Amino acid sequence: MTTTTYERPTTAPSDQLAKAIADVDGRPDVAFEEAADRPVRTKELVIVNWSGELDKVWPVLILSSTAAASGMRCRVFVTFWGLLPFVKDQKRIVGENWMQKMLTLMQRPGIDHLKLSKMNFLGMGPWMMGTLRKKYGVASPRELLEAATAMGVEFIPCQMTMDMFGLKREDLIDEMGDPAGAATAIEIMTEADASLFI
Protein backbone atom coordinates (compact mmCIF):
# COMPACT_ATOMS: atom_id res chain seq x y z
CA MET A 1 0.00 0.00 0.00
CA THR A 2 1.27 3.46 -0.78
CA THR A 3 0.47 6.28 1.57
CA THR A 4 0.78 9.79 0.25
CA THR A 5 1.80 12.67 2.42
CA TYR A 6 -1.25 14.52 3.56
CA GLU A 7 -1.56 17.95 5.06
CA ARG A 8 -4.49 19.22 7.01
CA PRO A 9 -6.63 21.22 4.58
CA THR A 10 -6.98 24.88 5.33
CA THR A 11 -9.75 25.55 2.84
CA ALA A 12 -13.22 24.14 2.47
CA PRO A 13 -12.99 21.17 4.82
CA SER A 14 -16.76 21.57 5.18
CA ASP A 15 -17.15 19.78 1.87
CA GLN A 16 -15.59 16.69 3.40
CA LEU A 17 -17.75 17.12 6.45
CA ALA A 18 -20.86 17.45 4.35
CA LYS A 19 -19.89 14.24 2.59
CA ALA A 20 -19.24 12.51 5.89
CA ILE A 21 -22.64 13.59 7.17
CA ALA A 22 -24.30 12.55 3.93
CA ASP A 23 -22.76 9.10 4.31
CA VAL A 24 -24.40 8.66 7.68
CA ASP A 25 -27.44 6.52 7.13
CA GLY A 26 -29.28 4.70 9.83
CA ARG A 27 -28.17 3.35 13.17
CA PRO A 28 -25.08 1.16 12.84
CA ASP A 29 -26.21 -2.40 13.30
CA VAL A 30 -22.76 -3.77 14.01
CA ALA A 31 -22.80 -3.50 17.77
CA PHE A 32 -26.42 -4.48 18.12
CA GLU A 33 -25.65 -7.97 16.92
CA GLU A 34 -25.03 -10.22 19.88
CA ALA A 35 -21.71 -12.00 19.85
CA ALA A 36 -22.02 -15.77 19.96
CA ASP A 37 -19.46 -16.17 22.72
CA ARG A 38 -20.81 -13.57 25.12
CA PRO A 39 -24.34 -12.41 25.72
CA VAL A 40 -24.28 -8.65 25.24
CA ARG A 41 -26.73 -6.24 26.72
CA THR A 42 -26.77 -3.04 24.71
CA LYS A 43 -25.14 -0.35 26.80
CA GLU A 44 -27.05 2.85 27.35
CA LEU A 45 -26.06 6.48 27.73
CA VAL A 46 -28.49 9.11 28.94
CA ILE A 47 -27.69 12.81 28.78
CA VAL A 48 -29.78 15.59 30.26
CA ASN A 49 -29.30 18.56 27.96
CA TRP A 50 -30.15 21.47 30.21
CA SER A 51 -28.12 24.34 28.76
CA GLY A 52 -28.79 26.05 25.46
CA GLU A 53 -25.22 27.24 25.12
CA LEU A 54 -22.86 26.35 22.31
CA ASP A 55 -20.12 25.05 24.59
CA LYS A 56 -22.54 22.65 26.30
CA VAL A 57 -24.82 21.60 23.43
CA TRP A 58 -21.79 20.82 21.26
CA PRO A 59 -20.35 18.16 23.61
CA VAL A 60 -23.86 16.76 24.14
CA LEU A 61 -24.12 16.20 20.37
CA ILE A 62 -20.55 14.86 20.07
CA LEU A 63 -21.04 12.36 22.91
CA SER A 64 -24.50 11.26 21.82
CA SER A 65 -23.49 10.69 18.18
CA THR A 66 -20.34 8.85 19.28
CA ALA A 67 -22.35 6.67 21.67
CA ALA A 68 -24.68 5.75 18.81
CA ALA A 69 -21.65 5.08 16.59
CA SER A 70 -20.34 2.80 19.33
CA GLY A 71 -23.50 0.75 19.19
CA MET A 72 -24.94 2.14 22.39
CA ARG A 73 -28.51 3.24 22.88
CA CYS A 74 -28.45 6.96 23.58
CA ARG A 75 -31.26 9.08 24.88
CA VAL A 76 -31.07 12.82 25.48
CA PHE A 77 -33.62 14.41 27.81
CA VAL A 78 -33.93 18.00 26.63
CA THR A 79 -35.02 20.50 29.24
CA PHE A 80 -35.10 24.20 30.13
CA TRP A 81 -32.70 26.36 28.05
CA GLY A 82 -31.62 23.18 26.32
CA LEU A 83 -34.92 23.03 24.46
CA LEU A 84 -34.45 26.23 22.44
CA PRO A 85 -31.76 24.82 20.07
CA PHE A 86 -34.28 22.14 19.08
CA VAL A 87 -36.85 24.63 17.81
CA LYS A 88 -37.37 24.44 14.04
CA ASP A 89 -35.25 26.74 11.85
CA GLN A 90 -38.14 28.72 10.44
CA LYS A 91 -39.50 29.58 13.91
CA ARG A 92 -38.24 32.89 15.22
CA ILE A 93 -40.53 34.04 18.01
CA VAL A 94 -42.40 31.26 19.77
CA GLY A 95 -44.71 31.23 22.76
CA GLU A 96 -48.26 32.15 23.64
CA ASN A 97 -47.93 35.28 25.75
CA TRP A 98 -45.59 38.27 25.76
CA MET A 99 -43.28 36.88 28.43
CA GLN A 100 -42.74 33.64 26.51
CA LYS A 101 -42.23 35.61 23.31
CA MET A 102 -39.65 37.79 25.07
CA LEU A 103 -37.61 34.68 25.87
CA THR A 104 -37.09 33.78 22.22
CA LEU A 105 -36.75 37.42 21.25
CA MET A 106 -33.74 37.68 23.55
CA GLN A 107 -32.39 34.17 22.89
CA ARG A 108 -32.89 33.28 19.24
CA PRO A 109 -33.92 29.61 19.03
CA GLY A 110 -32.51 27.04 16.60
CA ILE A 111 -29.36 24.95 16.34
CA ASP A 112 -27.45 27.65 14.40
CA HIS A 113 -27.90 30.41 16.99
CA LEU A 114 -26.15 29.12 20.09
CA LYS A 115 -24.30 31.51 22.36
CA LEU A 116 -21.15 30.79 24.33
CA SER A 117 -21.43 30.57 28.13
CA LYS A 118 -18.34 32.75 28.37
CA MET A 119 -16.60 35.11 25.96
CA ASN A 120 -19.74 35.50 23.86
CA PHE A 121 -18.92 39.19 23.18
CA LEU A 122 -22.21 39.90 21.39
CA GLY A 123 -21.68 37.02 18.98
CA MET A 124 -17.99 37.58 18.28
CA GLY A 125 -17.07 34.47 20.29
CA PRO A 126 -19.42 32.08 18.44
CA TRP A 127 -18.30 33.57 15.11
CA MET A 128 -14.67 32.88 15.98
CA MET A 129 -15.58 29.36 17.10
CA GLY A 130 -17.31 28.82 13.75
CA THR A 131 -14.24 30.02 11.87
CA LEU A 132 -11.91 27.80 13.91
CA ARG A 133 -14.29 24.87 13.50
CA LYS A 134 -14.12 25.12 9.72
CA LYS A 135 -10.36 25.53 9.73
CA TYR A 136 -9.88 22.37 11.78
CA GLY A 137 -12.52 20.18 10.16
CA VAL A 138 -14.78 20.01 13.20
CA ALA A 139 -18.41 19.14 12.58
CA SER A 140 -20.93 21.85 13.47
CA PRO A 141 -23.77 21.35 15.97
CA ARG A 142 -26.18 21.15 13.01
CA GLU A 143 -24.10 18.48 11.27
CA LEU A 144 -23.73 16.51 14.51
CA LEU A 145 -27.46 16.76 15.21
CA GLU A 146 -28.18 15.36 11.75
CA ALA A 147 -25.69 12.52 12.30
CA ALA A 148 -27.08 11.82 15.78
CA THR A 149 -30.70 11.62 14.68
CA ALA A 150 -29.73 9.55 11.60
CA MET A 151 -28.01 7.05 13.88
CA GLY A 152 -30.99 6.77 16.18
CA VAL A 153 -30.15 9.03 19.12
CA GLU A 154 -33.49 9.71 20.84
CA PHE A 155 -34.22 13.27 21.94
CA ILE A 156 -36.97 13.59 24.54
CA PRO A 157 -38.39 17.08 25.14
CA CYS A 158 -39.42 18.09 28.66
CA GLN A 159 -43.18 18.65 28.76
CA MET A 160 -43.01 21.09 31.68
CA THR A 161 -40.49 23.32 29.89
CA MET A 162 -42.61 23.24 26.73
CA ASP A 163 -45.62 24.41 28.74
CA MET A 164 -43.70 27.12 30.57
CA PHE A 165 -42.02 28.43 27.40
CA GLY A 166 -45.23 28.10 25.38
CA LEU A 167 -43.61 25.64 22.95
CA LYS A 168 -45.87 23.35 20.96
CA ARG A 169 -44.77 19.98 19.60
CA GLU A 170 -44.84 21.41 16.07
CA ASP A 171 -42.44 24.19 17.14
CA LEU A 172 -39.77 21.53 17.76
CA ILE A 173 -37.84 19.64 15.09
CA ASP A 174 -39.62 16.57 13.75
CA GLU A 175 -36.87 14.23 15.01
CA MET A 176 -37.78 14.88 18.65
CA GLY A 177 -39.56 12.07 20.48
CA ASP A 178 -42.70 12.34 22.56
CA PRO A 179 -42.56 14.83 25.44
CA ALA A 180 -42.06 13.41 28.93
CA GLY A 181 -41.40 14.53 32.49
CA ALA A 182 -39.00 14.17 35.41
CA ALA A 183 -40.13 10.65 36.30
CA THR A 184 -39.17 9.48 32.81
CA ALA A 185 -35.82 11.25 33.11
CA ILE A 186 -35.17 9.57 36.48
CA GLU A 187 -36.16 6.17 35.15
CA ILE A 188 -33.92 6.26 32.08
CA MET A 189 -31.03 7.81 34.02
CA THR A 190 -31.06 5.12 36.69
CA GLU A 191 -31.35 2.33 34.13
CA ALA A 192 -28.55 3.66 31.93
CA ASP A 193 -24.89 2.62 32.20
CA ALA A 194 -23.92 6.27 32.31
CA SER A 195 -25.92 9.43 32.70
CA LEU A 196 -24.76 13.01 32.37
CA PHE A 197 -26.29 16.37 33.19
CA ILE A 198 -24.79 18.94 30.84
Added chain:
Amino acid sequence: MTLQIPQQVDARGLSCPMPIVKTAQAIKTIASGSLFEVLATDPGSVKDFAAWCRTTGNELVEQSADSGVYRFVLRRK
Protein backbone atom coordinates in the same frame (compact mmCIF):
# COMPACT_ATOMS: atom_id res chain seq x y z
CA MET B 1 4.48 -5.77 5.12
CA THR B 2 1.23 -3.88 4.84
CA LEU B 3 -2.01 -5.66 4.18
CA GLN B 4 -3.92 -4.92 1.01
CA ILE B 5 -7.43 -3.93 2.02
CA PRO B 6 -10.17 -3.31 -0.54
CA GLN B 7 -12.55 -1.35 1.71
CA GLN B 8 -11.45 2.01 2.99
CA VAL B 9 -12.78 4.99 4.90
CA ASP B 10 -10.97 8.23 4.21
CA ALA B 11 -11.44 10.40 7.29
CA ARG B 12 -8.40 12.60 6.64
CA GLY B 13 -9.01 16.21 7.62
CA LEU B 14 -11.96 15.33 9.86
CA SER B 15 -11.93 15.95 13.59
CA CYS B 16 -13.48 14.01 16.43
CA PRO B 17 -15.99 12.40 16.34
CA MET B 18 -16.46 12.14 12.57
CA PRO B 19 -13.77 9.48 11.87
CA ILE B 20 -15.54 7.17 14.33
CA VAL B 21 -19.03 8.09 13.09
CA LYS B 22 -18.01 7.45 9.47
CA THR B 23 -16.32 4.19 10.37
CA ALA B 24 -19.34 2.96 12.33
CA GLN B 25 -21.50 3.57 9.30
CA ALA B 26 -19.12 2.11 6.76
CA ILE B 27 -18.20 -1.06 8.62
CA LYS B 28 -21.75 -2.35 8.45
CA THR B 29 -21.45 -2.57 4.67
CA ILE B 30 -18.85 -5.34 4.90
CA ALA B 31 -19.20 -8.96 5.93
CA SER B 32 -18.40 -10.17 9.42
CA GLY B 33 -14.73 -11.14 9.61
CA SER B 34 -13.72 -8.90 6.72
CA LEU B 35 -10.95 -6.35 6.95
CA PHE B 36 -11.44 -2.65 6.67
CA GLU B 37 -9.03 0.27 6.45
CA VAL B 38 -9.40 3.75 7.91
CA LEU B 39 -7.17 6.75 7.17
CA ALA B 40 -7.30 9.69 9.57
CA THR B 41 -5.26 12.77 10.43
CA ASP B 42 -6.82 13.39 13.85
CA PRO B 43 -4.10 12.50 16.41
CA GLY B 44 -6.83 11.66 18.93
CA SER B 45 -8.01 8.86 16.67
CA VAL B 46 -5.16 6.62 17.89
CA LYS B 47 -6.72 6.28 21.32
CA ASP B 48 -10.27 6.61 19.99
CA PHE B 49 -10.12 3.69 17.56
CA ALA B 50 -8.68 1.44 20.27
CA ALA B 51 -11.50 2.48 22.62
CA TRP B 52 -14.14 2.12 19.92
CA CYS B 53 -12.95 -1.39 19.11
CA ARG B 54 -13.13 -2.37 22.79
CA THR B 55 -16.66 -0.95 23.03
CA THR B 56 -18.02 -2.50 19.84
CA GLY B 57 -16.08 -5.77 19.79
CA ASN B 58 -14.51 -5.10 16.40
CA GLU B 59 -10.82 -5.97 16.16
CA LEU B 60 -7.99 -3.52 15.63
CA VAL B 61 -5.69 -5.65 13.51
CA GLU B 62 -2.99 -3.18 12.60
CA GLN B 63 -2.17 0.48 12.98
CA SER B 64 0.57 2.73 11.68
CA ALA B 65 1.41 6.38 11.22
CA ASP B 66 3.06 7.94 8.21
CA SER B 67 3.57 11.66 7.57
CA GLY B 68 0.73 12.66 9.86
CA VAL B 69 -1.68 10.09 8.46
CA TYR B 70 -2.87 7.37 10.82
CA ARG B 71 -3.88 4.08 9.28
CA PHE B 72 -6.05 1.58 11.07
CA VAL B 73 -6.96 -1.90 9.87
CA LEU B 74 -10.09 -3.21 11.51
CA ARG B 75 -11.78 -6.58 11.34
CA ARG B 76 -15.54 -6.53 11.64
CA LYS B 77 -16.75 -8.81 14.39
